[in-house]
Amino acid sequence: MASERHGMVEKRGAGLWLSHVIMILGVLVVFFPIWLAFVASTVTQPEIVKPPMPLWPGDQFIENYTKALFSGVNVPVGTMLVNSLVMAIGIAVGKIIISLLSAFAIVYFRFPGKTFFFWMIFLTLMLPVEVRIVPTYEVVAGFGMLNSYSGLIFPLIASATATFLFRQFFLTIPDELAEAARVDGASPMRFFWDIVVPMSRTNVAALFVILFIYGWNQYLWPLLITTDPEMNTIVMGIKQMFPSGDDVAEWPVIMATSILAMIPPVIVVVGMQRLFIRGLVDSEK
Amino acid sequence: MEKRVTFRGWLLPLLLIAPQVVISLVFFFYPAGQAIWQSLFIPDPFGLSSQYVGIGNFEYLFGDRFYLAAFGTTAVFSILVTLCSMIPALFLAVVADRLIKGSGVYRTLLIWPYAVAPAVAGVLWLFMFNTRVGVISWYLGTLGYDWNHVLNGGEAMGLVVVASAWGRISYNFLFFFAALQAVPRSVIEAAAIDGARFWRRFWTIVLPLLSPTTFFLLVVNIVYSFFETFGVIHTITAGGPQQSTTILVYKVFSDGFVGQDLGSSSAQSVVLLFVVGALTIIQFKFIEKRVHY
Secondary structure (H helix, E strand, O other): HHHHHHHHHHOOOOHHHHHHHHHHHHHHHHHHHHHHHHHHHOHHHOOOOOOOOOOOOOOHHHHHHHHHHHHOOOOOOHHHHHHHHHHHHHHHHHHHHHHHHHHHHHEEEEOOHHHHHHHHHHHHHHHHHOOOHHHHHHHHHHOOOOHHHHHHHHHOOEEEEEEEHHHHHOOOOOOHHHHHHOOOOOHHHHHHHHHHHHHHHHHHHHHHHHHHHHHOOOOOOHHOOOOOOHOOOOHHHHHHOOOOOOOOHHHHHHHHHHHHHHHHHHHHHHHHHHHHHHHHHHOOO | OOOOEEOOOHHHHHHHHHHHHHHHHHHHHHHHHHHHHHHEEEEEEEEEEEEEEEOOOHHHHHOOOHHHHHHHHHHHHHHHHHHHHHHHHHHHHHHHHHOOHHHHHHHHHOEEEEEEEEHHHHHHHHHHHOOOOOOHHHHHHHHHOOOOEEEEOHHHHHHHHHHHHHHHHHHHHHHHHHHOOOOOOOHHHHHHHHHOOHHHHHHHHHHHOHHHHHHHHHHHHHHHHHHHHEEEEEEEHHOOOOOOOOHHHHHHHHHHHOOOOHHHHHHHHHHHHHHHHHHHHHHHHHHHOOOOO
């Protein structure tokens, strides 16, 4: 009787198999675009331009990836990978540092203009790059930061989300710790380095995962400010590989580049899944 | 909320908050101010001088057939992207939730597309539906359907919607799955003992319990389709054919950078500013109130 009751909730037998079949089908459908890109990156150009292309990998893996990485179309994909890496890490580390500092100031001090600054940071939530592209472009051009890493990183570095996240977390740190630090005559910065930063480790790691992906996947901003192919990031560089006229695109190289463009973020997301999910929930809610 | 224990001094906190404030001023507030300011002027074609027109740019904008069409396109696009990413995600999450073992493996596989940049997703889908080499368009051809998103606006819209929704399925799946796992087993079992079948339990108990997550995801997905799908549209259709996939954000870009119409582009930025403002307020209202059944 008990097992029957259990069976009403947790399906067994046929129902369970059906669930697995549905999940496998779901995964296959969701994966198909990635699989097809991988197949295309391992075959020759003639195999693709005479449809239908094969659905099973060919033997051109090494040729296509070597060609993409070391010569590419406009610029070697290796260069674009380095640019993307610098940009993504720069944005993630930069955001984390300035947010840790400003959240510490907001939570642990009373100072003139605190409420004003707090609201100012809050308002930046409402100003994504996309709504202020032309003037922001002019500012960056005015500083001579076009085609530079600083131009790629700084305009995207201020983040209210990260600041609020740290503020929220700092508020949960027991007051006794700050009290003890003060009684011991420790300076605020010492308290920051010895207590606050080590306690925030998990939050920092979770946020890093989210921000790395955010930085890596940027498209519009690098498209505007990197006119020099040497400074292209991989995500925006793929589109530049398509010929403008009637020429046929070099599909195997383009698809190899697409696969290369998704490897770093996929490694980060899948490899640090627990931190990633935590970061996702923390930064959105 | 305030800390009871704080440190003394005012110079140090100002120094600590300075980097963020300076960056916000230089790259957020000054450009936003510029956008508002420029939206009141029409520059001459050589950029040497500009003429004050007050709300002229806005009047022009809301009388412009193409701009109003972009509003409609954005609405259709964001509703379709939200539905196409939330419904399959909810379905997969419900099925995964019924599994006793193995749901972790499926989750690991299903989160992959989230890591794929919208612009790269655009390239992948463009490749499958390419009119010359695309596998799916070729098979559709053998079935007698002539796929051509380069000429057909409806097909173009369908393609950018699917390419944009694809990566979001992962995201929505994660949130739905977490919410489903949090539904108390006792409630489900009680309903089962009372004889409620699976789908009845789903509609009357599970779905209402999911409403906070659902509303949260609705808002987040709409914000995503408004602002983060630029890459998809730029790689697949570039707003065409005949502007049938030109959403508001794409139009700011194409008028400002391609068309060099700075007055109109700035006015569009200001309109978007209000849209983002409204969406942010809605988002916060939902999070504060925690929509319940």
